[in-house]
Amino acid sequence: MSEELFEPHNIIVTGGCGFIGSNFVRWVAENHPECHVTVLDKLTYAGNPDNIAGLPESQVELVVGDVCDAALLDRLVPGHDAIVHYAAESHNDNSILDPEPFVQTNVVGTYRLLQAARKHDVRYHHISTDEVYGDLALDEPRRFRPDDPYKPSSPYSSTKASSDLLVRAWHRTYGVRATISNCSNNYGPYQHVEKFIPRQITSILCGIRPKLYGDGRNVRDWIHTEDHSRAVWDILTKGHMGETYLIGADGEKDNIHVLQAILERMGQPADAFDWVRDRPGHDRRYAIDPTKLETELGWKPIHTDFSEGLDQTVEWYRSHEDWWRPAKEATEKKYAAQGQ
Numbered sequence: 506m507s508e509e510l511f512e513p514h515n516i517i518v519t520g521g522c523g524f525i526g527s528n529f530v531r532w533v534a535e536n537h538p539e540c541h542v543t544v545l546d547k548l549t550y551a552g553n554p555d556n557i558a559g560l561p562e563s564q565v566e567l568v569v570g571d572v573c574d575a576a577l578l579d580r581l582v583p584g585h586d587a588i589v590h591y592a593a594e595s596h597n598d599n600s601i602l603d604p605e606p607f608v609q610t611n612v613v614g615t616y617r618l619l620q621a622a623r624k625h626d627v628r629y630h631h632i633s634t635d636e637v638y639g640d641l642a643l644d645e646p647r648r649f650r651p652d653d654p655y656k657p658s659s660p661y662s663s664t665k666a667s668s669d670l671l672v673r674a675w676h677r678t679y680g681v682r683a684t685i686s687n688c689s690n691n692y693g694p695y696q697h698v699e700k701f702i703p704r705q706i707t708s709i710l711c712g713i714r715p716k717l718y719g720d721g722r723n724v725r726d727w728i729h730t731e732d733h734s735r736a737v738w739d740i741l742t743k744g745h746m747g748e749t750y751l752i753g754a755d756g757e758k759d760n761i762h763v764l765q766a767i768l769e770r771m772g773q774p775a776d777a778f779d780w781v782r783d784r785p786g787h788d789r790r791y792a793i794d795p796t797k798l799e800t801e802l803g804w805k806p807i808h809t810d811f812s813e814g815l816d817q818t819v820e821w822y823r824s825h826e827d828w829w830r831p832a833k834e835a836t837e838k839k840y841a842a843q844g845q
């Protein structure tokens with residue numbers, strides 16, 4: 506079913522110092538030593554060069570810069586054979602407070618990268634989110650499918666939806682060799698402490714009571730970030746041009762279940778948390794139908810035991826306090842100012 510196999514040798518990974526991008530870079534370094542990686546990252550509050558420290562210098566190079574910088578892209582892109590675009594402003598709560606950087610990086614940045622991919626005839630893979638599809642009711646049997654209509658709820662998801670539409674148009678109009686993947690919520694090492702799972706784990710480690718939004722029944726479809734990386738590589742190398750693939754690992758769990766699982770493995774009572782006011786416009790449930798990815802490209806998740814993945818993640822944060830501690834205080838201050 507697949508088109509000709511694409512064998513990348515020299516790729517640009519934007520946002521490769523963030524959570525998911527750095528996990529992808531580490532995965533490529535380990536599994537595809539024949540592929541050189543140029544990480545292009547602006548090093549915002551969410552980017553940390555330590556996330557890719559220790560990788561062979563001959564294989565992984567960091568260029569500090571902005572995906573919106575057309576002149577930089579014009580210098581950087583020639584000589585590479587693919588761009589894998591992870592860079593984004595990625596946190597919903599931040600997008601509600603200040604949408605401007607979201608429009609800039611997520612929309613304008615994607616536009617600039619597409620123009621560069623077009624000009625230099627480079628394969629382009631676009632990383633996106635299932636949040637572009639809006640949300641589902643808790644009792645709805647349906648899961649998101651690639652051709653579902655876009656109904657983003659937040660400033661974050663609407664900028665991601667906008668960027669996806671640019672990719673579709675640049676493929677159709679200009680023939681850019683592009684694919685898109687929309688993935689569900691990731692967990693694993695190197696995730697910023699502002700995000701749900703690391704926030705809860707690091708709060709408990711700091712002796713702060715975890716906070717839970719709304720009624721705690723919002724459902725997220727969790728996937729281990731390594732499974733996301735494997736899927737992106739499969740799409741990059743075997744995907745059909747112009748296609749959208751949904752990445753998910755049948756990991757639906759409500760927030761209260763996840764928080765109580767964290768409390769339990771960290772020796773805390775199940776009710777040792779505080780309720781806080783809900784995020785405005787909070788999506789109720791996400792759920793991915795990954796059939797297309799599984800049947801067309803043969804991908805399957807390997808981290809199918811959420812409990813085991815959570816144990817490893819808790820352990821990672823326990824043993825990497827130096828990594829998360831510098832961001833913790835500022836993050837909690839920001840949440841406290843919003844009553845969350």
Ligand SMILES: NC(=O)c1ccc[n+]([C@@H]2O[C@H](COP(=O)([O-])OP(=O)(O)OC[C@H]3O[C@@H](n4cnc5c(N)ncnc54)[C@H](O)[C@@H]3O)[C@@H](O)[C@H]2O)c1
Nearest residue numbers: 520522523524525547548549551552571572592593595691
């Ligand atoms: N976190 C999730 O669960 C999830 C799920 C599905 C899809 N995604 C998508 O995956 C991608 C990565 O998400 P993440 O959670 O790793 O994000 P993150 O916030 O941890 O990392 C984002 C990275 O992008 C960099 N960056 C931001 N603006 C930039 C710019 N203008 N130029 C260059 N670099 C810039 C940051 O410095 C950082 O290293 C995003 O596109 C996001 O929409 C995330």
